[in-house]
Amino acid sequence: MLSKPPKFIVDENGRKVSVIVDIETFEQLMSELEDFYDNLLIDQSIGEETVPLEQFIAEEDQRRGL
Numbered sequence: 001m002l003s004k005p006p007k008f009i010v011d012e013n014g015r016k017v018s019v020i021v022d023i024e025t026f027e028q029l030m031s032e033l034e035d036f037y038d039n040l041l042i043d044q045s046i047g048e049e050t051v052p053l054e055q056f057i058a059e060e061d062q063r064r065g066l
Contacts, residue, residue: 003025009018021029051059 007020
């Protein structure tokens with residue numbers, strides 16, 4: 001996954017406090033994190049009541065006074 005090895009920023013005691021990655025790696029990590037979060041939301045919604053999209057839109061428009 002890493003196209004280049006990360007670089008670390010250390011504090012005065014030599015402990016790693018930050019990491020620098022190339023933009024390609026950062027974008028890949030962000031994409032994977034978004035996918036993970038989306039899947040988590042899907043898993044949490046299993047078993048919840050669903051409504052047709054048209055009904056949802058109509059209810060939202062009514063709620064907003066449109």
